[in-house]
Amino acid sequence: MIEFHAVTNRFPDGTLAVDDFSLVLPSYKTTVFVGTSGSGKTTLLRMINRMVDPTSGSIDIDGADIGTLEPVKLRRGIGYVMQNSGLLPHRKVIDNVATVPMLRGMPKKRAREEALQLLDTVGLDRSLANRYPSQLSGGQQQRVGVARGLAVNPNILLMDEPFGAVDPIVRAELQQELLRLQRELGKTVVFVTHDIDEAFLLGDQVVILRTGGKVAQVGSPAEILANPIDEFVATFVGADRGKRSLHVENHGDGDIVVDETGRLAGVLVGSSTTSSRASAASQSGSESQCGSESKAGPRGPGASAQGGDSR
Amino acid sequence: MTWIWSNMDLIWDRTLDHLVLSVPSIILSFVIALPFGWLAHRYRASRAVILTTVGLLYAIPSLPLFIVLPFIVGTSIRSPLNLIIALTLYGVALMVRVVADGLGSVDRDVQQSATGVGFSGWTVFWQVELPLAGPVLLAGLRVVAVSTVSLATVGAVIGAQSLGSLFTDGIQRGIQEEIIAGIVATVLLALVLDAALVLFGRLLMPWTRRSAIGVAARNSAVVAGVTT
Numbered sequence A: 001m002i003e004f005h006a007v008t009n010r011f012p013d014g015t016l017a018v019d020d021f022s023l024v025l026p027s028y029k030t031t032v033f034v035g036t037s038g039s040g041k042t043t044l045l046r047m048i049n050r051m052v053d054p055t056s057g058s059i060d061i062d063g064a065d066i067g068t069l070e071p072v073k074l075r076r077g078i079g080y081v082m083q084n085s086g087l088l089p090h091r092k093v094i095d096n097v098a099t100v101p102m103l104r105g106m107p108k109k110r111a112r113e114e115a116l117q118l119l120d121t122v123g124l125d126r127s128l129a130n131r132y133p134s135q136l137s138g139g140q141q142q143r144v145g146v147a148r149g150l151a152v153n154p155n156i157l158l159m160d161e162p163f164g165a166v167d168p169i170v171r172a173e174l175q176q177e178l179l180r181l182q183r184e185l186g187k188t189v190v191f192v193t194h195d196i197d198e199a200f201l202l203g204d205q206v207v208i209l210r211t212g213g214k215v216a217q218v219g220s221p222a223e224i225l226a227n228p229i230d231e232f233v234a235t236f237v238g239a240d241r242g243k244r245s246l247h248v249e250n251h252g253d254g255d256i257v258v259d260e261t262g263r264l265a266g267v268l269v270g271s272s273t274t275s276s277r278a279s280a281a282s283q284s285g286s287e288s289q290c291g292s293e294s295k296a297g298p299r300g301p302g303a304s305a306q307g308g309d310s311r
Numbered sequence B: 001m002t003w004i005w006s007n008m009d010l011i012w013d014r015t016l017d018h019l020v021l022s023v024p025s026i027i028l029s030f031v032i033a034l035p036f037g038w039l040a041h042r043y044r045a046s047r048a049v050i051l052t053t054v055g056l057l058y059a060i061p062s063l064p065l066f067i068v069l070p071f072i073v074g075t076s077i078r079s080p081l082n083l084i085i086a087l088t089l090y091g092v093a094l095m096v097r098v099v100a101d102g103l104g105s106v107d108r109d110v111q112q113s114a115t116g117v118g119f120s121g122w123t124v125f126w127q128v129e130l131p132l133a134g135p136v137l138l139a140g141l142r143v144v145a146v147s148t149v150s151l152a153t154v155g156a157v158i159g160a161q162s163l164g165s166l167f168t169d170g171i172q173r174g175i176q177e178e179i180i181a182g183i184v185a186t187v188l189l190a191l192v193l194d195a196a197l198v199l200f201g202r203l204l205m206p207w208t209r210r211s212a213i214g215v216a217a218r219n220s221a222v223v224a225g226v227t228t
């Protein structure tokens, strides 16, 4: 469990990056910090492994104030993955993964063996082990980054926009992999993103930040979607634009889920009754507003709607 | 040509003399420039002072330096040591800026993520920043090597033996072949040292081989080195 107690961070140049931030990040869950650029997400994350120290306030990990711990030792026990993977370009993939265990004193041979197993874990072919990072695709590099983050078998995994620089298809793949890993490994994950959809997909707890590291709202994705606390959050999650209010349209070929702006959100699956009712109601193929039972509305997209929030 | 064939031994001896002057100077320049370059890179306040100082160092004309130095350090004017010190000073003058630029060229993200996963301050320097500055450092070192080899010939004027002695002697005695031999041998030696450095870099930095990383950095360092 990670606890922020009234944490404030002001950089020497006067920038207030985080302002009086208090939060409990439960163990074995994923907490996502989401906000626009400059809202203090990275700073918050880096305070957990003491790459940045708070100006005031304190952070506890499992009850111990990390301000009293030696930063390098602390970091070697916490997984850290960042955008553009942050891999060492002059070390082979396998050595990148084996690096931190070796810094902790593990013999090279064993560190490399375990690194190979970690490549399996993150779904990378072992044949890539002897390549340099520049010889991998962006998605593969991120997987190596995750493997490196897992190498010391940490309880805590810090991820700073790890999928920000890969194309949408690969990103979706990596997100699913992370969900799978999280099901298998049950780490305490702290994930930073500016993408609200990613936040809702991955987060058990989502923290929406506004500029200056101020919390706008904390809650589960469902809670936030159901009750955006204010205008800012509603705008941020897209509820105000009707992006989250879905309804079903029938297009002859099948049921299509559409948001209020008319944008395609997905297809309706696994509810043949709705489907047949809908098509019965509109033989001509013109738009048919469904009854309230199939209109997702502000309570979040229905569980059967693919493409929106899938949690 | 006959002069050359009958004086191969002499040319070889002068080549060795030349190597004894230049190789230690090149190595010393690098080793000495490293901490100063690091300081210039690391601390904004020291940067201007250090870079200006080494810039001025390079502006000192070589011949007067060769003559004045023995009085300062107490060596004999013809001692190779005297020359090595002077050559090292010029090498340092070139190399300090290269080291500062090289360290500055290291991707900040990589350095931050190394810190983030638990490299300590000095391991980040030795295992991450220095090797990643490698391509730029190598480019600078190549400039230093070539310039040192060519500068070492000037020592002949004050009587320190080197390939330069071939052309001072050749001019004095009017042997044109000796002059040409001196010039050609100097150029060849510079090329050989340069090739050795390139090879050394390939062995030491295999990651630059199969990708384009470092090429841009190399080129920019050559420019930086030349305009120091």
Ligand SMILES: Nc1ncnc2c1ncn2[C@@H]1O[C@H](COP(=O)(O)OP(=O)(O)O)[C@@H](O)[C@H]1O
Pocket: A011, A012, A013, A015, A016, A017, A035, A036, A037, A038, A039, A040, A041, A042, A043, A044
């Ligand atoms: N080392 C630093 N020095 C000064 N200001 C900084 C530094 N790092 C971040 N900031 C500032 O702090 C604020 C929050 O930055 P950051 O935590 O990186 O935000 P985010 O990750 O949400 O984009 C920004 O205004 C940023 O410019």
Ligand SMILES: [Mg+2]
Pocket: A041, A042, A043
């Ligand atoms: Mg950030």
